[in-house]
Amino acid sequence: MEKLIVRGGQTLNGTVEIEGAKNAVLPILAASILASKGQMVLDNVPILSDVFTMNEVLNVLQVNLEFNQLHKSIVLDATGKLSSEAPLEYVSKMRASIVVLGPLLARLGHARVAMPGGCAIGTRPIDLHLKGFEALGATIKQHAGYIEASAPKLVGSHIYLDFPSVGATQNIMMAATLAEGTTVIENVAREPEIVDLANVLNKMGAKVVGAGTDTVRIEGVKSLHGCRHSIIQDRIEAGTFMVAAAVAGGDVLIKDAIKEHNKPLISKLEEMGVQVKETDAGVRIKRRQALKPVSVKTMPHPGFPTDMQAQMTVLQLVATGTSLMTETVFENRFMHLEELRRMDADYKIEGRSVLLYGPTKFNGAEVAASDLRAAAALAIAGLVAKGYTRVVNLQYLDRGYYHFQQKLRALGAEIVRVTEPANQEILNEAAFNKELAYQQAQDQDLTVTVKQA
Numbered sequence: 001m002e003k004l005i006v007r008g009g010q011t012l013n014g015t016v017e018i019e020g021a022k023n024a025v026l027p028i029l030a031a032s033i034l035a036s037k038g039q040m041v042l043d044n045v046p047i048l049s050d051v052f053t054m055n056e057v058l059n060v061l062q063v064n065l066e067f068n069q070l071h072k073s074i075v076l077d078a079t080g081k082l083s084s085e086a087p088l089e090y091v092s093k094m095r096a097s098i099v100v101l102g103p104l105l106a107r108l109g110h111a112r113v114a115m116p117g118g119c120a121i122g123t124r125p126i127d128l129h130l131k132g133f134e135a136l137g138a139t140i141k142q143h144a145g146y147i148e149a150s151a152p153k154l155v156g157s158h159i160y161l162d163f164p165s166v167g168a169t170q171n172i173m174m175a176a177t178l179a180e181g182t183t184v185i186e187n188v189a190r191e192p193e194i195v196d197l198a199n200v201l202n203k204m205g206a207k208v209v210g211a212g213t214d215t216v217r218i219e220g221v222k223s224l225h226g227c228r229h230s231i232i233q234d235r236i237e238a239g240t241f242m243v244a245a246a247v248a249g250g251d252v253l254i255k256d257a258i259k260e261h262n263k264p265l266i267s268k269l270e271e272m273g274v275q276v277k278e279t280d281a282g283v284r285i286k287r288r289q290a291l292k293p294v295s296v297k298t299m300p301h302p303g304f305p306t307d308m309q310a311q312m313t314v315l316q317l318v319a320t321g322t323s324l325m326t327e328t329v330f331e332n333r334f335m336h337l338e339e340l341r342r343m344d345a346d347y348k349i350e351g352r353s354v355l356l357y358g359p360t361k362f363n364g365a366e367v368a369a370s371d372l373r374a375a376a377a378l379a380i381a382g383l384v385a386k387g388y389t390r391v392v393n394l395q396y397l398d399r400g401y402y403h404f405q406q407k408l409r410a411l412g413a414e415i416v417r418v419t420e421p422a423n424q425e426i427l428n429e430a431a432f433n434k435e436l437a438y439q440q441a442q443d444q445d446l447t448v449t450v451k452q453a
């Protein structure tokens with residue numbers, strides 16, 4: 001079983017580079033379906049298992065693609081005859097595959113996509129996506145685990161979303177690009193990833209205005225074409241390293257980080273006593289003294305992101321005093337806390353809120369990630385834990401973080417990724433030191449190879 005093993009006690013110092021955003025690239029990959037002429041070229045694509053899964057879905061749909069991992073770019077060609085069916089095998093691996101529904105419906109007038117189902121963090125229905133397609137004139141049938149949407153012609157409409165769902169906004173926006181007439185979607189999600197998608201759609205020939213505000217207006221066009229686009233930086237990966245630096249202490253530059261995208265997190269870090277400085281090179285995080293407790297509530301953007309909640313609770317547990325975290329976006333996103341309790345965290349969950357009693361003296365333990373951000377949070381707790389923390393279920397980590405342990409190691413963390421049999425620890429202190437030195441040497445080889453390329 002693959003594990004991250006972290007030996008706590010080192011501060012983090014240096015510079016970390018951030019990848020392109022997972023949550024931007026996935027819908028943009030799906031948008032390639034809309035291009036009936038010309039190729040799409042995407043740059044700054046993160047090398048993540050979710051990207052491979054989306055590529056598999058596109059392959060099944062007959063979109064030709066080539067992923068050049070060395071240059072982090074993908075070339076996509078959807079100009080041939082496409083298939084309209086996305087089977088369960090792929091959709092069950094990754095909920096975000098549901099965003100192929102809108103583009104397929106717009107391009108082919110028909111789509112059959114497996115129902116995505118829930119996941120560890122919540123039930124995650126897709127009623128808002130479907131309501132939007134129906135408003136554009138589609139007929140939706142749900143049968144035997146599949147959603148079938150068909151519309152000989154999509155027609156622009158006025159849609160109000162009950163909740164600013166990220167996926168529903170993206171899916172409806174993409175469907176509306178090829179609808180006849182104008183679509184106005186109100187109460188849409190305002191995340192930076194929505195803006196990135198709208199920018200791509202406009203480069204493809206669409207007419208989308210208002211992305212980043214709560215109303216998006218789309219004037220339908222007859223067809224769309226390929227374009228070239230560089231994916232925006234991953235604000236959640238950037239935020240994760242900001243929190244890691246604040247938890248472990250030290251001085252870390254998050255290279256090219258966009259402060260604006262992480263405003264709600266940065267304002268909380270400052271409230272806690274972390275120094276945050278915007279420089280030409282990025283955002284610099286310094287923490288030298290004890291932290292003050294804070295209250296945080298997750299909200300749709302520009303509120304505090306739910307995808308930073310797990311990592312933030314670790315920082316709150318390190319602060320001196322009682323902090324409060326309220327999760328309003330997903331109904332079941334505190335599963336990492338049960339694992340942190342194994343590391344001696346003290347907290348009390350009351351409905352959608354949790355009281356976190358700090359300062360915590362974390363003790364290393366074997367802990368299991370329940371989702372992707374939980375994996376990052378547990379490793380971050382390991383940075384300040386006494387002894388060794390072993391994090392398992394790394395398939396979640398790989399969904400959203402590229403070279404996570406290498407990046408932490410480069411900042412001075414003592415962390416290795418190894419394969420150990422279940423319920424068995426094979427690394428003692430001497431073996432850990434040896435493995436750490438070996439993996440550090442491999443990191444240097446990697447840097448040299450990348451520089452040479």
Ligand SMILES: CC(=O)N[C@H]1[C@@H](OP(=O)(O)OP(=O)(O)OC[C@H]2O[C@@H](n3ccc(=O)[nH]c3=O)[C@H](O)[C@@H]2O)O[C@H](CO)[C@@H](O)[C@@H]1O
Pocket residue numbers: 022023024026096122123124125126127128129130163164165166167168189300306307329330331
């Ligand atoms: C690939 C991707 O971009 N994933 C992000 C996206 O997920 P995703 O697009 O799935 O998240 P949504 O914004 O749609 O979901 C937010 C809330 O709305 C509910 N809901 C959503 C749609 C719907 O039709 N009905 C409904 O009730 C969900 O169950 C959830 O409670 O936004 C989330 C919220 O910022 C992030 O945590 C995810 O990382």
Ligand SMILES: C=C(OP(=O)(O)O)C(=O)O
Pocket residue numbers: 023095096119121307372373400
């Ligand atoms: C919840 C997340 O992703 P997804 O919507 O793909 O499950 C996440 O990125 O934290």
